[in-house]
Amino acid sequence: MGIKRKSKAAAALGMAGLLVLAACGSNNDNQENGNASPSAGSSPSASASQPPADPAAKYDPPIDVTAWRYTESSYKYENGDTIENNVYTKAYASDLGINLKYQWTVPVEQFEQKLNVSIAAGDLPDIMWLTNKQLTDLADNDLLYDLTDLYEQYATPLTKSILQQDQKAFDTAKIDGRLMAIPKTASAVDGLPVLHVRTDWLEKLGLPEPKTMQDVLNIAEAFVTKDPDGNNKADTIGLGLTKSFLTDNHFGTSGFFSGFHAYPQKWVKDESGGLVYGSIQPGVKAGLQMLQDMYKKGLLDKEFGVKDRAKVTESVASGKLGMFYGGMSAPGSVIQDNVTNDPNAEWKSFQIVSADEVKATPIGKVPVQLYYAVSKKSKHPEAIMKLLNFSMEGFAPDAPANSPFGISPTGVPVYLYNLIGPEPAMKNLNAHHNIVQALSSNDPSKLSSEEKGYYDRIVKFNGGDRKEWGQARIFGTPSTFDVIDQYVKDDNYILDAFYGGSTPTMVEKLASLQKMEEEVFTKIIMGQSLDTFDKFVADWKKLGGDDITQEVNEWAKKQ
Amino acid sequence: MRKKWQEIPLHVMLLPGVLLTLIFSYIPIAGIAIAFQKFQPAKGIFHSKWVGWDNFQYMLDMPNFASVLWNTVFIAVMKIVAGLVIPIVVALLLNEVAGAWFKRTVQTIIYFPHFLSWVILGGIMIDVLSPANGIVNQFLGLFGIEPIFFLGNENWFPFTLVATDTWKHFGYSTIIYLAALTGIDQHLYEAATVDGAGRWKQTLYVTLPGLLPIITLMTVLSLGNVLNAGFEQVFNLYSPMVYSTGDIIDTLVYRIGMVESQYGVATAVGLFKSVISFGLIVLSNRLASRYAGYRVF
Numbered sequence: 001m002g003i004k005r006k007s008k009a010a011a012a013l014g015m016a017g018l019l020v021l022a023a024c025g026s027n028n029d030n031q032e033n034g035n036a037s038p039s040a041g042s043s044p045s046a047s048a049s050q051p052p053a054d055p056a057a058k059y060d061p062p063i064d065v066t067a068w069r070y071t072e073s074s075y076k077y078e079n080g081d082t083i084e085n086n087v088y089t090k091a092y093a094s095d096l097g098i099n100l101k102y103q104w105t106v107p108v109e110q111f112e113q114k115l116n117v118s119i120a121a122g123d124l125p126d127i128m129w130l131t132n133k134q135l136t137d138l139a140d141n142d143l144l145y146d147l148t149d150l151y152e153q154y155a156t157p158l159t160k161s162i163l164q165q166d167q168k169a170f171d172t173a174k175i176d177g178r179l180m181a182i183p184k185t186a187s188a189v190d191g192l193p194v195l196h197v198r199t200d201w202l203e204k205l206g207l208p209e210p211k212t213m214q215d216v217l218n219i220a221e222a223f224v225t226k227d228p229d230g231n232n233k234a235d236t237i238g239l240g241l242t243k244s245f246l247t248d249n250h251f252g253t254s255g256f257f258s259g260f261h262a263y264p265q266k267w268v269k270d271e272s273g274g275l276v277y278g279s280i281q282p283g284v285k286a287g288l289q290m291l292q293d294m295y296k297k298g299l300l301d302k303e304f305g306v307k308d309r310a311k312v313t314e315s316v317a318s319g320k321l322g323m324f325y326g327g328m329s330a331p332g333s334v335i336q337d338n339v340t341n342d343p344n345a346e347w348k349s350f351q352i353v354s355a356d357e358v359k360a361t362p363i364g365k366v367p368v369q370l371y372y373a374v375s376k377k378s379k380h381p382e383a384i385m386k387l388l389n390f391s392m393e394g395f396a397p398d399a400p401a402n403s404p405f406g407i408s409p410t411g412v413p414v415y416l417y418n419l420i421g422p423e424p425a426m427k428n429l430n431a432h433h434n435i436v437q438a439l440s441s442n443d444p445s446k447l448s449s450e451e452k453g454y455y456d457r458i459v460k461f462n463g464g465d466r467k468e469w470g471q472a473r474i475f476g477t478p479s480t481f482d483v484i485d486q487y488v489k490d491d492n493y494i495l496d497a498f499y500g501g502s503t504p505t506m507v508e509k510l511a512s513l514q515k516m517e518e519e520v521f522t523k524i525i526m527g528q529s530l531d532t533f534d535k536f537v538a539d540w541k542k543l544g545g546d547d548i549t550q551e552v553n554e555w556a557k558k559q
Numbered sequence: 560m561r562k563k564w565q566e567i568p569l570h571v572m573l574l575p576g577v578l579l580t581l582i583f584s585y586i587p588i589a590g591i592a593i594a595f596q597k598f599q600p601a602k603g604i605f606h607s608k609w610v611g612w613d614n615f616q617y618m619l620d621m622p623n624f625a626s627v628l629w630n631t632v633f634i635a636v637m638k639i640v641a642g643l644v645i646p647i648v649v650a651l652l653l654n655e656v657a658g659a660w661f662k663r664t665v666q667t668i669i670y671f672p673h674f675l676s677w678v679i680l681g682g683i684m685i686d687v688l689s690p691a692n693g694i695v696n697q698f699l700g701l702f703g704i705e706p707i708f709f710l711g712n713e714n715w716f717p718f719t720l721v722a723t724d725t726w727k728h729f730g731y732s733t734i735i736y737l738a739a740l741t742g743i744d745q746h747l748y749e750a751a752t753v754d755g756a757g758r759w760k761q762t763l764y765v766t767l768p769g770l771l772p773i774i775t776l777m778t779v780l781s782l783g784n785v786l787n788a789g790f791e792q793v794f795n796l797y798s799p800m801v802y803s804t805g806d807i808i809d810t811l812v813y814r815i816g817m818v819e820s821q822y823g824v825a826t827a828v829g830l831f832k833s834v835i836s837f838g839l840i841v842l843s844n845r846l847a848s849r850y851a852g853y854r855v856f
Contacts, residue, residue, distance in 0.1 A: 512623065
């Protein structure tokens, strides 16, 4: 295996940006190198003691790298692109000499299943997308390549600065202190819940913006009883929930329960510093009480218990629902249709509210949900590092604005095709800041291509195109990121304290416990006595919850 | 000797079917081994730890296994009965209808839902059965009946499952019975008419006995489904509100096997189901041959 090496200038230029790299990749002065391990004296990051490595060296002849991944419904293609053949795969080939071949790609809903089946079949590709659970499984069975040394040797300072921005998140990819995968770092604050309210209804009914839980209750009541849609029918809903409200991001209850300082389905620290399960804490009872009262008064959809996200989104789109707790992406994903359908509809996002004097603190998840691991049998374990460095170059401060790798001029999110896509911890929040600044100064020249994509769509909205409303209410101002920004500025958020793989008792008992929890909470909201909650707490502890708590705390001590 | 040679092309034609059955139905039987292992995907069948009957013990010890088993049998038996009786009645009625055009139109319309997936029908059912503005409850309202929350009321839910499942599939079975009806010798009807039998007597003494073999066949085969209450349907329609009467073995296995990755237990439950189904098919086949004089196998 020979590896051609780029000139010093090319390596340095490559750091400067993707476009430059793409431009010089084909015409620089290459040099044969017969050594199996890549070597180059010119690498800026190679340390003296280790065999020198050039992070940007191109493989020549090109190598084949196999992989698997999932795709999502948000992936769009144009100009004949596919997930197997697009601007990224072409750049891997032309700039790095890596021919990427997918063993399979599946929609994200089937990923977990396909992953398990493929691991069972034993045919591992060079680079794998894994969840925490499979990462632990495969590492325990010694099937993964230890990336600790390769990372030190190959990762550029830029790469390291991005991946290790949040060291705690980065360390979730370590097992017994060894780096067994590259974590797909992302932003934890993106997942924080906010309160979405239809403000044209607020104005119509002369209601103030929500500041307290009492306000939320008043708004819900007015939305139901005062006929905000003006059709003389009592057909509107006060607060939107799905049947899986405990776990759902949009139309969920995470933000609601935070108002009672309760965190169902999450692990939180108690006064003694130990981890406790949020669903069995007393605050949950108070929250359930309020939901029960709301249900009794008809402020919730009588049928919320059978409706999934698509169904509740229909209620929003048809102008029947004007308030819900959701994520920052809600304006684009679930509200947009309402705004497109109804020229008068307007929504605003608010910080979650508290039921008492203590400020409400939202909860999010640890931002690493996916890992990129390398098979132990891979012939080119270092290839992942080159792909990683390549991807991170787009985040360099001086990266060119109009590279082909962000969002295409027609709004197609090309960056999603990337095989290795960790993100800086505050990427989206920073995008919001940059875009707001660019909007006020009318100068988009400093925006990255991804940011420019959002910017263009917001400009379209400002020009009267209501189809781009969602984009403006996510990244512009006022927007959901205004709210998230406030959480961050006030340092007012916490994260789920448990982010390990399933513990042994979880594997055995969690399915039953989860079922019990969903059943009891739903029934309480629909009118069953609140005493059932106390019985649930006792049952939960008895039927394995105490063991799980102990295991989770043992895990926490090791972190 | 010459005759045997002539049969060879027929055997060759049979070969692909036999091969496919071997590959997709018989070879995977080896996977039963997983039911007796603490199966770890990374280690595979050959290196996972053997645990004997532990997975079956675990299955029986699960706090809600008894209720889930009961739900499964209850829903499945009602589905089997409704799925046998209704198509026969509809087929007999359609057979009495004179206009071929009308008959074919009805046949097509009732056959249609068979092709729709439960994923789609799930969403439609929520609207159709809605207590607030669903068409079913509006119709019942005409008779002064209070709206019923078919999908959210744990007492109604099993019956809702049976009704919607029968609605989806009865067109298909009806066609099978209609086909069987055309196979009945017309001379028998003529003879019955000569003997003075009216429509009803003809149905009773000519049509039904003529259908008996196919009815027996369908019954015997469907008895194997006594533990299959229909994963796809239940999974798309159930919710935490109706777990107590709607959770079936398959949805439980899904949550244990796929969500918690407990392959051993999931396989053990699957094997348990297969063994019981096999026993029931054998039993019903024996009974059919003894009482109806018809053997499927």
